[in-house]
Amino acid sequence: MSPLLVFSIIAGYFLILLVIxxxxxxxxxxxxxxTANKESPWFLVAFGMVGxxxxxxxxxxxxxEVGNSNWTYLQFVMGNMVGYGVIALILIPLxxxxxxxxxxxYLRNRFGQKAYLTGSSFFIISQTIGASFRLFLAALVLQIAFFDTFEIPFFVTVLTTILLIWLYTFRGGIKTIVWTDTLQTTFLxxxxxxxxxxxxxHLELSILQMVKVVSESKMSDIFExxxxxxxxxxxxxxxxxxxxxAMNGLDQNVMQKNLTIKRTKDAQKNILWFAITFFIATVLFLTLGILLYKFAFDTGITIPDSTDDLYPMLALNHFGIAAGIVFLLxxxxxxxxxxxSALTALTTSFCVDILDLPSRKAKGQQKTRLAVHLGFTALMFCVIMVFNQINDSSVVNAVFKVAGFTYGPLLGLFSFGLLSKKQVKDKFVPLICIISPIICVILDLNSATWFYGYSFGFEILxxxxxxxxxxxFMIRKSTISKNNYGT
Incomplete structure (x- = not known):
């Protein structure tokens, strides 16, 4: 695929986003x-959230990953469906x-200011690392597909892409995101x-034959x-x-979209229909995985050492120009x-939670929000460049995994607030939320040795x-909250 074609695809794509x-x-x-003035259509939010x-x-x-663990990922997605039910029935109404x-x-209303700032800070840390890591991977693909041809440095690639994101989000924020997410889900x-x-x-298979191939493949085994x-x-x-x-219901990035919907019932419908669409999309990805391996085996193509390289390699080098264009999009x-959406959510959380912007005088609010938005854009750029300097996939993945541990305290804070009426000594909450993930990192590193071969997976959360x-519970007070919401 020629660099000029790649450039045209990416430029055209961003032009559409800027028009939106x-x-x-x-x-x-x-x-x-x-909040998009709470005017977002629920079905639009539901579809856009998939992307x-x-x-x-x-x-x-x-x-x-289908080549390594078959369809066992679907077990996780089955659990996701139950989690989305909890979000729709409990968290959305709250x-x-x-x-x-x-x-x-909510954490300020339930526990106090320290708990509130702790929850928001944990989100900001984990979301900054997570979003930067995902953007880092995308920038690597663009670097290989286009920028390397013209010997353009990686930092220029990153700076260009992240500034383009800033350009189409800095004014409309979440209102723009609701619409661009819909477009991006469609492309995905x-x-x-x-x-x-x-x-x-290529394989001369019909839809029915594909279903047979997938159902008979060892790779479609689901349960372990x-x-x-x-x-x-x-x-x-x-x-x-x-x-x-934790990562959807207690994540400002995801929930901010839901809160742009006017009515509670519509927001609940959004979550439930999103869950169904998400499940179908996952099955499509897993089916594609089996087909990719079958194509490689049948045509004698060597499977790359890293399974993450399989889809990009085949799409860009073996499926033709049309497939390469579709893959890049x-x-x-x-x-x-x-x-x-992460950039928008980080800006919102910092402005509302850390700066308490809504309580300030109207004059200067918008300038402050723009400055914060630009600040997080710069921060994400710096984090991506750090990932690139590390240049070790195992280290980068470890950093990304550690960021995931920060959702555990959020889940604990909200769970304790909803399931208990106990008040806590607010000043000790940050300490508890720092100690818990540290203990979990130690457990995760030593579980196989300490627990007779038992290896922690996602359940470490x-x-x-x-x-x-x-x-x-250990720092609880004798008093209780006024109701289940702590308000």
């Missing part, structure tokens, strides 16, 4: 940026009742479907019952539930649909949350 931004950000103010949830990491990794801009305002799903269609044509495995069904299913609650859409709840 122009039409959605007219007369935009802080309320538009933070934001299926990040560039998922787009590249899930199909390739957040709407309290009329929140940032969901971490089209990329998968068209890739599958091209493979079927070995209790020592980090893919054990019970561990993975439970982890799917609680990770969804898909990976770009997947990466930027998560990065742009639940352990993290339980430790946080135990710590909060």
């Amino acid at each position: 931004s122009y039409f959605t950000s007219g007369k935009a103010d802080n309320a538009t940026f933070f 934001a949830t299926l990040s560039g990491v998922t787009f590249i990794s899930v199909p390739g 957040f709407y009742k309290l009329n929140l801009i940032s969901i971490y305002e 799903l089209l990329a998968v479907i068209i890739s599958m269609y091209i493979i079927l044509n 019952w070995n209790w020592r495995s980090d893919r054990n069904f019970f561990k993975t299913f439970l982890a799917g539930i609680f990770i969804t609650i 898909g990976i770009t859409a997947a990466a930027f649909s998560s990065a742009d 639940l352990v993290n949350a339980l430790l946080t709840c135990f710590g909060l």
Whole structure:
């Protein structure tokens, strides 16, 4: 694929995003940026959230991972469905009742200012690292596909992409994101479907024959019952539930989109329909994984050492120009649909939670928000460059994994607040929320030695949350909150 063609695809894509931004950000103010004036159609939010949830990491990794762990990832997604049910039935009504801009305002109402700032800070840390990591992977693809040809340095690639994101989000914020996410989800799903269609044509398979190939493949095995495995069904299913609650229901990035919907019932419908669409999309990714391996085996193509390289290698080098174009659009859409909403959510959380911007005088609010938005853009650029300097995938993945531990305290804080009426000594909450993930990192590193070969998987998040709840119980007061919401 020629560099000029790659440039045309990426430039055309961003031009569409800028046009959407122009039409959605007219007369935009802080309320538009933070809540889209609560005018978003629920079905649009539901569809757009698929693209934001299926990040560039998922787009590249899930199909390739089929060769390592079959369809066991679907166990995790089954747990996700239960988690989304909890979000729709419990968290959505709570957040709407309290009329929140940032969901971490609940922690101030329930426990106090220290808990509130702790929750928001943990989100900011984890979201900055996570979003930067996903954008880093996308920038690497663009570097190889286009910028390397002209010997353009990687930092220019990163700076260009992140400034483009800033350009189409800095005015409309979440209102723009709702619409751009819809476009990006469309490109992402089209990329998968068209890739599958091209493979079927190459292999001369019909849809019915494809279903037979997938069902008969060893790679389509879903369930793992070995209790020592980090893919054990019970561990993975439970982890799917609680990770969804923590990383979706207790994540400002995701919940900010839900809070742009006017009515509680519509927001609940949004979550449930999103869950169904997300499940179908995951099955498509897993099906694509089997087809990619079958194509490679049947045509004698060597499987790369890193399974993450399988889909990009085949799409860009073996499926033809059309498939390469679709793949580039898909990976770009997947990466930027998560990065742009993360940038908006980080700006919102910092402005509302840390600066308490809504309580300030109207004059200067918008300038402050713009400065924060630009500041997080610069911060993400710096984090991406650090990832590039490390230049060690195992170290980068370790950093990304550590960032995931910060969701455990959030899950513990909200769980203790909802399931207990106890008040806590607020000044000790930050200490509890720091100690819990540290203990979990130690457990994760030594579990195989200490627990007879048992290896922690996703369920380490639940352990993290339980430790946080135990710590909060230990610093409880004798008084109780006025009701289950702590308000």
